Every structure is written in structure tokens, then in C-alpha cells.
Amino acid sequence: MNDLPVREPIQKRSIEKKTKIVKAGLDLFCEKGFYKTNTVEIAKAAGVSTGTVYSYFKNKTDIYIASFEYFLDSYLRPLLEELETLPKPVDTQVLIDNCLNLFINLYVNSKQTVNELGLMQESEPEIMQHFAAYEDMILSALVKAFDNPNVTKKNLTEKMYLLYALSDILGQEHAFSYHGNIDLDVLRCQITAMITHLFAEEL
Structure with a gap:
């Protein structure tokens, strides 16, 4: 210390x-x-x-937090930067595809890293709280970057969170195959259809 x-x-x-x-x-x-x-x-x-x-x-916890934030930034920052440079209004399908691809690459290429982070978030409240706040920051940045007049701003944060969470689930399935009876291509299509519908409707 x-x-x-x-x-x-x-x-x-x-x-x-x-x-x-x-x-x-x-x-x-x-x-x-x-x-x-x-x-x-x-x-x-x-x-x-x-x-x-x-x-x-x-202390060591601070190094741990900085290390894994550095790791996550290497994947998430390029997505945010890309969204900021895309022509406006941002295309919904591009946003969805980019998020899904990002999480698939994250999990498939870094299984051990995301496993370690997940375990520590379960056992260390300080680390869990930090990365919950980190996810909130990324989510806010995604909402800000997604400028589309054809998409209602109502409940946009919650809709973006669903895209974030479902992308995470798809990435996990690609990396770890938790459920052998899941067709990953079908799952991706269903996630895409559901999120597209959510962005298009008023809730």
C-alpha cells in the first residue's frame, strides 16, 4: 500500500x-x-x-484497474472514434454490426483476459464498481455518438444498453460455446432484428 x-x-x-x-x-x-x-x-x-x-x-488494485481499462480501451475506443467520424445520421445497421463484431473479436481473441476480469469483478467490489462506472461512460459515449434523426431519443440509453448487453452475450457464445444447441448465425440475426425494431419504435 x-x-x-x-x-x-x-x-x-x-x-x-x-x-x-x-x-x-x-x-x-x-x-x-x-x-x-x-x-x-x-x-x-x-x-x-x-x-x-x-x-x-x-496499490496493486489500481494497477489492475488501469491495466484492464487499457485493454478494454484498445477495443472500445476505436468503435467510438469510428462512430464519431461516420456520416450523419449514423446508420443503425452499421452501429449494430460494429458493436456485434467488436464483442465477438474481444471475446474470441482475448478469452483469458476477459475471464480474469470477470472473476475479479465477482470477488472484488472496488473493481466491480469501477468497471460498472466505466461501462456507464462507454454507454453514454455511444448514445452521444449515435446521432440519427430517424431514431427517437426516448429511452435511447436503455435501448443502447440492450445492444451493448446482447453484443456481450453473442461474444461470449462465440468464444466459450456455453450452449451447444445455439446457432450463432441465427442468434446474431435475431439480435439484429430486435435491436433494429427497438431503435425504430417509440416506447
């Missing part, structure tokens, strides 16, 4: 050091799990001193 105030890096070299710590933490957390990883190991893997780690992070 670090009782000293942490600093936010401004200079390029400091930013690179912090990023190395975040990446090293992510690799170790995914390899060994949160409880079997310590800050000394993270510092060594990042090529910095333990004191340097504590100049940027209060």
Missing part, C-alpha cells in the same frame, strides 16, 4: 514508463491472476523500480 500521492505523467518518457507498468501488469494478471501477482514482479517485468511503480499507482 502506498500512502504517498501518485502523479499523473506529463512528459513522454514518464507516460511511456507508466504504460510499460500497465502492460506488464496486464500480462502478469492474465498469466497468474490478481492474487498471485505482486508489485515487485510487475516492476521487474516493466523494467522499472518498485518505487517508480508506486509513484504512479497507490
